[in-house]
Amino acid sequence: MVFKLYGLPMSTNTTRAMICLHEKEVDFELVPVNVFAAEHKQPPFLSKNPFGFIPVLEDGDLTLFESRAITAYVAEKFKETEPDLIRHKDAKEAALVKVWTEVESHYYEPAVSPIIYEYFVAPFQGKEPDKSVIDTNVEKLKTVLDVYEAKLSSTKYLAGDFYSLADLSHVSETHYLMQTPCASMINELPHVKAWWEDISSRPAFNKVVGGMSFGQNH
Structure with a gap:
């Protein structure tokens, strides 16, 4: 199943997650969130992140927010794929x-x-x-x-x-x-x-x- 990443490519937090996904060569779909129209403060998005900030990552039935938590999850899930971003063997x-x-x-x-x-x-x-x-x-x-x-x-x-x-x-x-x-x-x-x-x-x-x-x- 392809990951879904909700955010914007100009966002530093969204791109932090995107870079990590690319480092691990993980397929994902970037779902744009119009923050300038306050889409991130509306109920559909708030159901994914109650604090109303991008990005959000969906991996099947798992929903994550906070970009550093997302990168840590991706790095751990794909830890056997180089580069080893978390140095899990040491x-x-x-x-x-x-x-x-x-x-x-x-x-x-x-x-x-x-x-x-x-x-x-x-x-x-x-x-x-x-x-x-x-x-x-x-x-x-x-x-x-x-x-x-x-x-x-x-x-x-x-x-x-x-x-x-x-x-x-x-x-x-x-x-x-x-x-x-x-x-x-x-x-x-x-x-x-x-x-x-x-x-x-x-x-x-x-x-x-x-x-x-x-x-x-x-």
Whole structure:
């Protein structure tokens, strides 16, 4: 049975799930959800995710929401298919994948997401970007990226010398960040830059990047 993924290809959370599905070469149907018409807040969608956010994954009678939970499920279900995104054969490596996936969720994404919103979503909605919000989160992101630079000076990827969910979780939001003036924050850190060039060149990401556009240039 083909998976159904409800979301939008411009959404960082939807594309996080899409990249994981492509990494595992899993067939899926992308079912568009018109968030601009608040379709995600209507009863049909709320029956799938009562919190009213995309994406949602359906695998037969199983319905999942939260993009990181979806990627963890896909990586576990297809763990024997390369790449092993969760390092299921090595408990220490698996633990490090979880650590750095948590870092992305609790430190990286909270700094990057407001920057993306101000540069992309606000203009899309006819608003001016709030420079104070951008500046505040740039400072937060600098702290995070300094940690990443130190970590990536000793390993090729965040959890070790292997690509994992920890890296995959960063791809969508960093793609948008790199289209803003804040791209210099990545480019000025040699190990972070090399890491980004590596993870953004993977075929799975290339399959989704074409849909990641708000129709704007920055």
